[in-house]
Amino acid sequence: MIPSLFAFRFTRRLPELLLIMGLAFLTGALAVYMYTPERLDDLRYLRGEMPELFTLLGIEGDSSLDIHLMGILYGSLLPLFMILFQGSAACRLAAMPLQDGGMAMLLSAGHRRSAVLLTLYLNLLAETALVLLACAAGQAILALILFQGFSLLALLRLCLGFFPVMLPYGAFALLMSMWLGSVKGMRRACHAVMLATLLFTFVSRLPGWTRSLRFLSPLTLFRGTELASGSGGWGAALFALLPAAVFLLAALRSFSRREV
């Protein structure tokens, strides 16, 4: 890792990051707000009308705030938010510099290509962690205001368990940046593939042959029920580190051979 590069990139992206963190905070707070009795009645009514759609989105119950959040937030809203965020952040960190000459500037110093790329990946991880924390803060603050007796620890476990599941996406976005180079092409390909995994996650929740599609998406490694109850789920979440490592190694290899 190159500390000066990490700090510079981080501070330069901070204004945009704060905006995204604000959005994540509101998303988290909104998800908690949906657990208030009036909104919950609306949701129950809609679920009664469109049960398949709710199953698809992963909204399975509302017996507790954790279960509600696991469905409405971690089931569809947050994965979509984070996928779009990671794709665009990787684009700004890697694909754009490759196109506008910024990467050539970074490589005109005595640092290895691998060190430069790993630093950019760490930037991406730090940003991802902060956005997730902002979302968790939004949930926790509104839950503290509106509800009594909820488990703050359960919220934290959900957030922490979701983080490793996001790692393969960041590494994949970097790999796409290295392969494609052009900003437009990278954004399109990256978002198409990542959104396809989200779609696989959705349809894998339906009964039938589509269940086997869960193997095509790292998102299915997020075991919300187990994480919220504290009975496990970490093994599956940490298994996501494997595809993350594979994508990252492929990105490093591609970058080491790439002409800039």
Next chain:
Amino acid sequence: MIRCDSLTKEYGEDGIFDLSFQVSGGQALGILGPAGAGKSLTLRVLLGLIRLDAGEAKMFGMDCWSRRHQIMKRAACCPAVPALEPNATGEGYIRFIARYHGGFNPDKARKLTQRLDISLTGLCRGMNLEQRKKLGLLAALSLDREAVLLDEPMNGMGPLARNALADVIREEQQAGRAILMTSHVLDEVRRACTHIAIIRKGRLVVSQPVDALSLTRQKVYHITFSTPEQAASFAGEWETAVELIGARALVAIPASPQVLIRTLARYTVLDLVGGREETEENFLRFHGDEIV
């Protein structure tokens, strides 16, 4: 310090082909050529950003592609259009460069800021080409490296900044650094460099000390004959190209005018005006009208 042997990198019909040159410490080589001649590509090869199809590019005895990170601890560069961080101020960017590269000379940076009249306030995104260029040059030259690669360093700069930069490059060269710069303007190379390499369509046309440029100058003579027929007769007799305008003839000869005088003795010459050809014109002989 910088050694290129038969560099070849093809992009269809474009690229660089069999390009060889070297730059030692205390030398400033200016690579001169029109847009698309392969100047920037050559620099990118030396920066380890492009892999060669054939040939060998070495700096400090190390291969530029495989040992880039080691080479760049001893070399600095400024691209044609420095890619600056849009949200950073000039000062913030220079501070980052100092930390990122290490070995930054703050005294030199201060002096260069004054000499090149560089503004460090304001965001990089609002800077014009000249300001961006100056910032890139400040970053490269303040690193105190043994070799400095500059891609079109004077392009887009005003006359005062160009003069100041030429002086700075000369001083860097005299301090023992190896300087390699590209340009498409002969005068820039003549002012800043000790050696010149002219490339055209990716191939080396000539490589020589800048001082030797004057030796290859041709002299152009304007001769006015008594009749157009005499002028035409002279043109038929003279071995090299003659430009005829009625009774006037223009000839360019590289050496002594002895033979011309002997030939003209047989004609009725009303007027003879001779003068030195400008080096810019001399350069144009290699490149046609592609050069500014």
